[in-house]
Amino acid sequence: MNNAIFVFDYPENEPVKSYSPGTPERRNLQKELDRMSSETVDIPLIIGGKEVRTGDTEPVVMPHDHGHILANYHKAGPEEVKMAIHAALKAHREWESFSYVERVSVTLRIAELISKKYRATLNAATMLGQSKNAYQAEIDSACETIDFLRFNAHYISDIYHEQPHSDPGFINRIEYRPLEGFIFSLTPFNFTAIASNLNMSPVLMGNTVLWKPASTSILSNYVLMQIFREAGLPEGVINFIPGAGSVVGNAIFTDRNFAGLHFTGSNVTFNRLWMNVAQNLRNYKSYPKIVGETGGKDFIVVHESAHVDEVSTAIVRGAFEYQGQKCSAASRAYLPASLWPLVRNRVGEMLSEVTVGDVREFSNFMNAVIDEASFDNIMNYISKAKQSPDAEVIFGGNGDKSKGYFIEPTVILTKDPHFITMEEEIFGPVLTIYVYEDKDFNEMLKLVDETSPYGLTGAIFAHDRQVLDKASKALKYSAGNLYFNDKPTGAVVGQQPFGGSRQSGTNDKAGSHLNLIRWTSPRTIKETLLPPTDFRYPFMKEDRCH
Ligand SMILES: NC(=O)c1ccc[n+]([C@@H]2O[C@H](COP(=O)([O-])OP(=O)(O)OC[C@H]3O[C@@H](n4cnc5c(N)ncnc54)[C@H](O)[C@@H]3O)[C@@H](O)[C@H]2O)c1
Numbered sequence: 001m002n003n004a005i006f007v008f009d010y011p012e013n014e015p016v017k018s019y020s021p022g023t024p025e026r027r028n029l030q031k032e033l034d035r036m037s038s039e040t041v042d043i044p045l046i047i048g049g050k051e052v053r054t055g056d057t058e059p060v061v062m063p064h065d066h067g068h069i070l071a072n073y074h075k076a077g078p079e080e081v082k083m084a085i086h087a088a089l090k091a092h093r094e095w096e097s098f099s100y101v102e103r104v105s106v107t108l109r110i111a112e113l114i115s116k117k118y119r120a121t122l123n124a125a126t127m128l129g130q131s132k133n134a135y136q137a138e139i140d141s142a143c144e145t146i147d148f149l150r151f152n153a154h155y156i157s158d159i160y161h162e163q164p165h166s167d168p169g170f171i172n173r174i175e176y177r178p179l180e181g182f183i184f185s186l187t188p189f190n191f192t193a194i195a196s197n198l199n200m201s202p203v204l205m206g207n208t209v210l211w212k213p214a215s216t217s218i219l220s221n222y223v224l225m226q227i228f229r230e231a232g233l234p235e236g237v238i239n240f241i242p243g244a245g246s247v248v249g250n251a252i253f254t255d256r257n258f259a260g261l262h263f264t265g266s267n268v269t270f271n272r273l274w275m276n277v278a279q280n281l282r283n284y285k286s287y288p289k290i291v292g293e294t295g296g297k298d299f300i301v302v303h304e305s306a307h308v309d310e311v312s313t314a315i316v317r318g319a320f321e322y323q324g325q326k327c328s329a330a331s332r333a334y335l336p337a338s339l340w341p342l343v344r345n346r347v348g349e350m351l352s353e354v355t356v357g358d359v360r361e362f363s364n365f366m367n368a369v370i371d372e373a374s375f376d377n378i379m380n381y382i383s384k385a386k387q388s389p390d391a392e393v394i395f396g397g398n399g400d401k402s403k404g405y406f407i408e409p410t411v412i413l414t415k416d417p418h419f420i421t422m423e424e425e426i427f428g429p430v431l432t433i434y435v436y437e438d439k440d441f442n443e444m445l446k447l448v449d450e451t452s453p454y455g456l457t458g459a460i461f462a463h464d465r466q467v468l469d470k471a472s473k474a475l476k477y478s479a480g481n482l483y484f485n486d487k488p489t490g491a492v493v494g495q496q497p498f499g500g501s502r503q504s505g506t507n508d509k510a511g512s513h514l515n516l517i518r519w520t521s522p523r524t525i526k527e528t529l530l531p532p533t534d535f536r537y538p539f540m541k542e543d544r545c546h
């Protein structure tokens with residue numbers, strides 16, 4: 001394969017299966033849900049391809065039935081982190097020297113294994129461990145994971161084909177070297193696809209990785225790790241080291257070979273990690289690359305020309321799918337006074353049909369929030385609204401953590417556009433609505449732009465084209481992913497590259513060449529075909545002749 005230039009074609013997005021009663025996918029999924037619900041898995045660390053058990057374990061539970069233990073995972077300490085660094089550096093030599101066609105082949109094999117052999121297993125693990133319903137698991141752990149892998153396999157051909165100009169007599173080329181050292185991949189609980197991609201995009205570019213998954217997504221992440229191995233990923237290319245973030249992080253950030261951080265998670269954690277890197281800057285061989293996508297305070301802006309049913313559907317799906325635990329979830333909405341009574345009624349009708357419960361009951365639109373800390377944090381925001389004279393809980397507002405961490409879809413109406421739930425990321429099923437006078441549309445846009453430190457996603461609803469244009473200009477830096485007449489969630493790889501700026505991250509657009517390029521350290525090579533043999537400039541030679 002080294003004697004050919006190979007291009008991986010533009011892929012199709014993985015089709016989303018329906019899981020309707022009686023379909024084969026529903027039967028397979030049910031079988032895997034039953035199997036995984038009846039066993040307790042022992043999850044080791046995987047370092048240099050070897051399973052390592054430290055005996056320091058924590059349980060993995062179902063958020064919707066927290067008495068049910070799905071697995072126990074072993075936690076890494078500083079010694080295991082050192083072993084993992086050693087394994088990653090050792091694997092680096094061989095992995096980077098492979099032709100990229102081999103790296104892409106492994107990547108595409110992972111996608112194929114997930115699409116066919118392990119779709120039900122990975123979806124069931126995501127449903128049970130992260131409390132996603134079948135549809136939310138399908139669009140995440142099956143489709144988005146596969147799309148990241150296949151689209152990146154295509155984008156790498158584009159990157160490698162990007163070569164400099166050569167004047168006659170010279171050959172210039174760029175080699176897209178991986179980074180010198182290892183990458184630290186720190187993944188969030190809420191998307192199995194993101195966990196896969198934070199590892200596989202640096203790996204595709206020839207890097208090796210230490211992976212610390214979130215403690216609340218370890219079951220699906222372990223299934224992923226097993227799939228990576230089955231696909232033929234060489235030992236040590238990804239080292240799976242669950243554990244306490246600070247323990248693993250401190251051991252990594254003090255290592256001279258730390259070359260890059262690939263992070264998705266909260267803004268608070270990212271800021272802490274960046275400071276940690278900065279404090280160790282003098283120790284490193286190279287300036288580490290830092291890529292981090294963080295939180296959001298995502299908005300829905302509604303103009304009086306919008307349609308009530310479209311807005312109401314976007315509110316319910318955008319704010320409450322996966323219990324609002326998407327960085328992109330709508331958490332503040334701005335409604336014109338003329339439409340508000342109609343939208344309020346329609347949203348109320350829709351919410352009266354929403355049920356919250358166990359993922360194994362397929363009719364539930366919503367399930368549990370991820371853990372007790374998250375439940376308490378969300379309920380605390382709801383209490384603040386209940387106690388404030390500036391806010392009123394108009395739908396939901398109740399939670400129950402006795403069996404699972406269940407919270408009703410909650411809508412707060414506020415008179416204060418700077419009420420705390422309009423500004424801070426809550427990461428739960430809570431939407432706050434502010435009603436403005438129709439004539440104050442322009443002032444309202446300014447408010448949207450200046451209310452929160454984030455800049456991730458946002459949606460504008462209007463059927464007046466000039467309004468869309470005006471609002472998108474006013475909100476230019478308020479969102480890295482902006483939607484016209486659609487909910488602000490559900491970006492599709494290859495169609496809406498994802499990421500935001502301001503306090504929402506470095507905006508390196510997951511699922512695009514922009515992200516992949518960060519995992520390279522390009523080297524330019526110039527070759528002179530006939531090197532000069534006289535140090536003098538041409539005009540000096542001419543002067544002597546005369
Ligand atoms: N912008 C995006 O693309 C995007 C996508 C998904 C999630 N998110 C954001 O992620 C957050 C939810 O995910 P989360 O709760 O898993 O985030 P988190 O910040 O709590 O954790 C992310 C990862 O960092 C680890 N970690 C936490 N503290 C650490 C420390 N001191 N040192 C080292 N590692 C540490 C965690 O164990 C986890 O693996 C939300 O804020 C959400 O908006 C953003």
Ligand SMILES: N[C@@H](CCC=O)C(=O)O
Pocket residue numbers: 190191325326327328488489490491492498
């Ligand atoms: N990319 C996902 C969100 C990822 C963050 O949680 C979306 O567009 O909804």
